[in-house]
Amino acid sequence: MVAPISNFAAMHFKLPSSFHNRASKEVAKVFWSGMTNSSKIHWLSWRKLCNSKSHGGLGFRYSNLQNRALLAKAAWRMCMDPDSDWAKFTKALYYLHCDFLQARIGNSPSWAWRSILEDREALKLGLLWKIGLGNKVDIWHDNWVSSLPSFKITDQAPLYPTVQKVEELIDHANQRWKKSLIRSIFSTQVTNAILCNQILLLPTEDRLVWGIAKNGIFSIKSTYHLLCNVRDTEDKTSTSLTTPNKWASTPKDVWNLIWKVGATPKIKAFLWRAGAGLSHRGRSI
Known part of the structure; x- marks a missing residue:
């Protein structure tokens, strides 16, 4: 129930950092400890779990980046469909004499307008002019x-x-x-x-398309991965990401092979833990 409700809110507003932090902690707690109230060791950081399966993670999503991707969809709709009623209403309030991509925050903006305008920058990263x-x-x-x-x-x-x-x-x-x-x-x-x-x-x-998709159509998934790539590029020099470990040194082909093997999910999870160098009941796998 939590994800659909939060996604609905995230489509219209930028949610506070405290919400994103709490959501990440709760998901990580359920993953490592199950539905029990006991707290167990988190063997990998949340950041690593959010990596794609082909990069050693499990494909969990950063709540804050998902929020930005959902808001970017609202910005895309406003940019591509300026004749819709809500786009006309917003234009009359905040950017009467320019188009959406040049709009400024204006006077006494609503929380929704602030949210969309802030993540217009995420939209601009993927927009491409077809000449x-x-x-x-x-x-x-x-x-x-x-x-x-x-x-x-x-x-x-x-x-x-x-x-x-x-x-x-x-x-x-x-x-x-x-x-x-x-x-x-x-x-x-x-x-x-x-x-x-x-x-x-x-x-x-000339027309605008979504440049990171072959069909030129905006998608939340491609926007989310674009934001992840931007974050990874910005953090590339971080010492926490360059510290050598077994998880980081495992080749991409090995991860792909683990998830493609014809076995039950439990066996795949065991192989993933082995590839990540995690311990099982106090012993190294």
């Missing part, structure tokens, strides 16, 4: 090159750029890239990435 005419897309600041990190141009923008919009890089008469112009402006890596972007034979309006 049509190219007149809406800023070359240097928008996400539009699918094969580059964060979908952005990695070359430093010049102080006085000679081109500003993607449409200036397109030969509209022949519907192809202006290769010589692109090569004169960008590095080889960026040039190759731009030229890999296909231009439609029949030009259409």
Whole structure:
């Protein structure tokens, strides 16, 4: 009952850190101790349990990142469906003279609006412009090159750029890239990435899609994993994550093999504990 109720609330509001901490502790307690009231040793940290099964974890979810992913869905709907009643109502209150991606927090904002706006940043990480005419897309600041990190141009923008919009890089008469112009402006890596972007034979309006999904459609699951990757990148230099141990040194293929083996869940759980180097009844497995 707790998960559906908390997910409903998390779709509309940013829940407090105390809630996320308590939820994580309770789930971990049930996992290690069962439904009994006794408290047993937690052999692995909650962070490691939240890793995917292919990385040695059990796929538990961070409550706070799940909250952000759910709020990002609300932001996606507001961005993709500006003609809906609730989007029109919110626009009239907070961003009458701009679109949602440029909206500011405004005066006396509601908790719901604060929550959605804060996790609009999570949405921006995965948005990608599909190039049509190219007149809406800023070359240097928008996400539009699918094969580059964060979908952005990695070359430093010049102080006085000679081109500003993607449409200036397109030969509209022949519907192809202006290769010589692109090569004169960008590095080889960026040039190759731009030229890999296909231009439609029949030009259409530029449109936003969910860049980390092949079908371009937003999903909570992909957003959650995106936020996990961002967190892991930010914490990459942490000493707690670089300390060598048996759990971290187990190859990915071994974890995948454990979960694919044709055995009962109890046997799989035993093999997982062995791979993680956990002890059983005081003895090392």
